[in-house]
Amino acid sequence: MTKCIEVNRNEAEHIRRELISLNLLDNNYAPKAEDDGIYFPVKGQFRNFKLVEKKLKERAPGVFSLEDSLRSKLTPEEFGLIVKSFDVIGDIAIVEIPKKLEKKEKLIAASLLSVHRNVKSVFKKLGPMEGVYRTRKLKFLAGERKTVTEYKENNCRFRLDVTKVYFTPRLSFERKRIAEQVKPGERILALFAGVGPFPIVIVKMQPQVKIHAVELNPDAFKYMEENIRLNRMQEAIIPILGDVKDIIPKRFVNSADRILMPLPKGAEKFLGEAFLAARKNCIIHFYQFASEQNPFEDTERFITKEAMISGRKAEVIAKRVVRPFAPGVVQVVLDFRVK
Ligand SMILES: C[S@@+](CC[C@H](N)C(=O)[O-])C[C@H]1O[C@@H](n2cnc3c(N)ncnc32)[C@H](O)[C@@H]1O
Numbered sequence: 472m473t474k475c476i477e478v479n480r481n482e483a484e485h486i487r488r489e490l491i492s493l494n495l496l497d498n499n500y501a502p503k504a505e506d507d508g509i510y511f512p513v514k515g516q517f518r519n520f521k522l523v524e525k526k527l528k529e530r531a532p533g534v535f536s537l538e539d540s541l542r543s544k545l546t547p548e549e550f551g552l553i554v555k556s557f558d559v560i561g562d563i564a565i566v567e568i569p570k571k572l573e574k575k576e577k578l579i580a581a582s583l584l585s586v587h588r589n590v591k592s593v594f595k596k597l598g599p600m601e602g603v604y605r606t607r608k609l610k611f612l613a614g615e616r617k618t619v620t621e622y623k624e625n626n627c628r629f630r631l632d633v634t635k636v637y638f639t640p641r642l643s644f645e646r647k648r649i650a651e652q653v654k655p656g657e658r659i660l661a662l663f664a665g666v667g668p669f670p671i672v673i674v675k676m677q678p679q680v681k682i683h684a685v686e687l688n689p690d691a692f693k694y695m696e697e698n699i700r701l702n703r704m705q706e707a708i709i710p711i712l713g714d715v716k717d718i719i720p721k722r723f724v725n726s727a728d729r730i731l732m733p734l735p736k737g738a739e740k741f742l743g744e745a746f747l748a749a750r751k752n753c754i755i756h757f758y759q760f761a762s763e764q765n766p767f768e769d770t771e772r773f774i775t776k777e778a779m780i781s782g783r784k785a786e787v788i789a790k791r792v793v794r795p796f797a798p799g800v801v802q803v804v805l806d807f808r809v810k
Contacts, residue, residue: 473500473527475510476520483509485624485643490517491587492564492640494555498536500527518644540582549575557583560640561620562591563633565609580613591615594633604688605637605736624668625650627675628701631666635690638666642733645793645804646672649756653729655679660727660748662715662741663734667695667708674707685711685718719744730755735802739773746781749809755785757805758793766792766803774807784810 474497478486490496490511497512503525504510510525542550554567564583568576580593592615597608609618618634624643631638650673653659657680661670664684674680686692692712699708711718727748732738735758745755759770767790778785789806796802 472524473497473512474514474522475503475512475525475527476517477508477510477523478520479508480504481626483511485640487511488559488589489640489643492557492559493517494536494538496536498539499530501530503527537583537586540586541579544578544582545575553579558640559587559590560631560633560638561622562589563618563620564590564593565633566593566595566612568595576612584614592617592620594618600637604691605734606635606688609634625672625675627668627671627698629666629668629671629694629698630701631694631698632690636666636688636694637691638668641794642668647676649673649731650676652754653677653680657681657728658726658750659683659729659731660685660719660723661708661731662745663732663738664695664710665691665733667698667710669731669733670708671698671702671704674704675702678704678707680707682708683711683723684708685713685715687712687714715741715744719748723748725750727753729753732757734758735760735796739777742773742777743781746777746783746809749783751810753809754788755807755809757807759803759805760796760800761803763795763799763801766790766801767805770803770805774805778809786810 495513495515495517497514500512502509502511512527549572552569552572557564557566576595583593584590593613594609595612597610600607619632622629625647646669653673659680659682661682661684664670664686667684670682670684684695686695692710695710699705699710724747728750730745730748730753732745738758761770774785785807787805787807791804793802793804
């Protein structure tokens, strides 16, 4: 018997990719389709999925995980240094290579290409996400020398350039969680919209809404326009190029039933604009980085303070740790209602 999770068929592909990138897919066994679901063999807990025991077929020898493939090519010391999780965005993999393994980076990238057939290009992170646009410098390591890819999630398609815009597959569950709450007729402000993943997933699940999506990075804005067309959502989503600080006071005072603020580093500086745009009973989804020890305290303080300044009341209705971000640091979301 093997440890598995059961996944809905229409979510199977993006969950398979997420499991691979988190190094949680157990490649010794083949996934199994049954009725409506697919059972994926896993090495450990994945999100809050229930672990079940299932009899799965062992894979034929020769199908290896990245770790298996590297074990014989690296010394035990080098092997201990590899960062096992990596991001796969469409057919581009983005890996982290510790300094001490730099001489082996091409070999690691080539192994990744040979193990994961859906990956066509491998890049290495050269640093953290930085700047106002939250982009990251990357170095090409192996495969096709291209930076534009198409990523699929929640039955939506996203084209993007991994060197010019922010994008992470690790928020797919969060996008779905929010989309499931949206009611017909809502007027939504998607601030810090990037290439459009939050608004597009929302409209896929709830087409009867109007979303204004504001983004400052001209490259991300261009891809958001393209993605809105690609998913045929021109009626529902209106992309706006500009700064939230300028756009909200000019065009969106007292206008929104729901506001998304996925800018974990610095969103507190825009809470004043969010309160300004909020109609009575508006729900705001507010993201922050926080200490793992005390994940919600500072974030709640920001909300209470800004509510007071704006002469409004805020009632927190949900709080959640979205994902680990760095050692001791997590990304959190607080959903609150504005009175
Ligand atoms: C962390 S990314 C999130 C992007 C997108 N929501 C996603 O989940 O992929 C934050 C985005 O906010 C944009 N941004 C930063 N400051 C902004 C501002 N003042 N007004 C509008 N957009 C801004 C950045 O360019 C970046 O694309």
